[in-house]
Amino acid sequence: MKILIKGAGDLATGIASRLYHSGHQILMTEIAVPLTVRRIVALSRAVYEKEALVEDMKGVLVTCMKEAEAVLAAGDIPVIIDEHAAIAEEYHPDVVIDAILAKKNLGTRIIDAPFVIGVGPGFTAGEDCHCVVETKRGHTLGSTIYEGSAIPNTGVPGNVGGYTIERLIRASAPGRIEPLVSIGDVVEKGQVVALTGGKEVYAQMSGIVRGMLQSGVEVSENLKIGDIDARCEIDHCFTISDKARSVGGGVLEAVTRFEHMRQNYAMVVLAAGRSVRFGDNKLLAAISGRPLYQHTLDRMQAFGDFPQYLVTGYDSIAKEAKEQGIQTVMNYEPKLGISHSIRLGLEACLEEHPDIQGILFSVCDQPNLKAATIQRILNTASVHRGQIICAGNPLRPGNPVLWDRMFFDELGGLTGDNGGRKIMSRLHDKVRYVEAQSEELKDIDLKDDILE
The missing domain is CATH 3.40.50 (Rossmann fold)
Structure with a gap:
């Protein structure tokens, strides 16, 4: 690469x-x-x-x-x-x-x-x-x-040969550095090893000079300009x-x-719900000064190398997603339930990437979900193929969920308002969990859920 x-x-x-x-x-x-x-x-x-x-x-x-x-x-x-x-x-x-x-x-x-x-x-x-x-x-x-x-x-520098701060050579005054010893030289404690701004710099310990700034560089007082190693191995001065x-x-x-994972996984964001419990389009509700859906789009930017699809029935959201490089799939029949959105996203992804190893399905109403959690789900999937990787834990499974390709047929066979949870409920041995904070998994379902 x-x-x-x-x-x-x-x-x-x-x-x-x-x-x-x-x-x-x-x-x-x-x-x-x-x-x-x-x-x-x-x-x-x-x-x-x-x-x-x-x-x-x-x-x-x-x-x-x-x-x-x-x-x-x-x-x-x-x-x-x-x-x-x-x-x-x-x-x-x-x-x-x-x-x-x-x-x-x-x-x-x-x-x-x-x-x-x-x-x-x-x-x-x-x-x-x-x-x-x-x-x-x-x-x-x-x-x-x-x-x-x-x-x-x-x-405090790390311990090398039993010494920490003593092994550093620091500028005694601001100005140009003039080394008086070379890398690889053995020096004694108290020996003058350089001049900075015309002022003498003394070694704080005995050993071999493992590092020293080049002559003529302007330095500030107390800047690290050299390094002494008590082990006195000459090869250490000239090798990584x-x-x-x-x-x-x-x-x-x-x-x-x-x-290994970049060509193997895709992401589908579901943003076509009717927001019945919320009362109006919750994806447009302001959360921390931005529409709810924008939090998800912002988070997706961190994974731009993975094929991304957004399933929505809202033209304004689709327009912004397209500008960000996300493929949009229109769902104008949200009344058919979440299974319809899952199927649309799955079909669109497989049409362009028929050999994809897995698809991460995410929802668009989790403003606190961390990019780090998505990354850990991808990491887990890459070493546990043939599994379902779910955010949360067995007592509180949540979204997002990454589905291996061996479950695509079952996802495509869902009907009505049944999501992937129905499949997971009978395949406990195939589910692995990636722990996430409870606040990350919180969905915005009601207006009372919005806390500015």
Whole structure:
């Protein structure tokens, strides 16, 4: 797949290594003056050296998409100075990975690509990305998170060789940095290892210099400019770290999972009910300042790579769905019950995608449903084929529900106001549940259900 990695530092390079060796096409963006301490093992070095070799990968500085395509054709990795990743508009990546490691989100959105990964703290799965990968050293390093966030930044670096904060080399004053030692040199505690703004910087421990900023860079006081490793393994200075490989493994897992499911599932939104209990068209009722149906359309944008269908009898809703790229199926006979909407959606999907593995059916009156819950349903379906995946639990099953293709005939045979619950009631052993908060599963049926 085409993958854009925001950032080309040592951790981003470890991610690139995992993806590159798995056959994916990588393009990386960087800022004009990279501040990568472990620069020898970072493709960001290409920004000021034009090319950077890290193990068997070569990063090449480019200035436009045409140059990037030539580098990709040669089997290498283009690196472009592009702080806001504007090149994505030309590149059209399948996956965007924010590996800037700013400890906060600098502008990445869940709709920036079919699949978006946030690396480290500052991202929330289901809100600004589909998946977060943990970067904190320890038991969960490299784990994939599909709901919630990574462990918050503590400000204390991970333990390496028995040392934490002592292993960092920090600028003693603002100004230009002048390294007095090189990466790979062994230093002693108290030794002067650099000058910043003309002021001496001392090593806080003995060990090998694993990282040091390039000479001449303007730095601020207390900025991290170097790294010392007590293990004194010279190879560690010139190869991708265990942490970067672990985080890269988590990213590769998430990318591979997405790659396997993207062509296998579709989504059908049911929005043709008569709203009898509500009194008028509830889908137009204002919830948090927007029509009820708009909450569902907004949520669907996070899954734009999956075929999407909206079954409705309302022309205004159909028009907005079409503008968003959702196929619309008109149902002007809602009196025939929900089974008619299910059948219309099922038939429309199978006409265009006869080999689809499963279809997620959702309703249009759940304003609090989270994108993260939909993602977890898709994840569960991808590893439990031949099952029905339902939001909620056995005591409170809810929507959405993803149906494997082996149940399509039964769905198509429903009649009247009978939905999928009738099938599920006799196939308990085929149903798996994805836990969701009760507020997510709440339908807007009555005007009293609307809480501004």
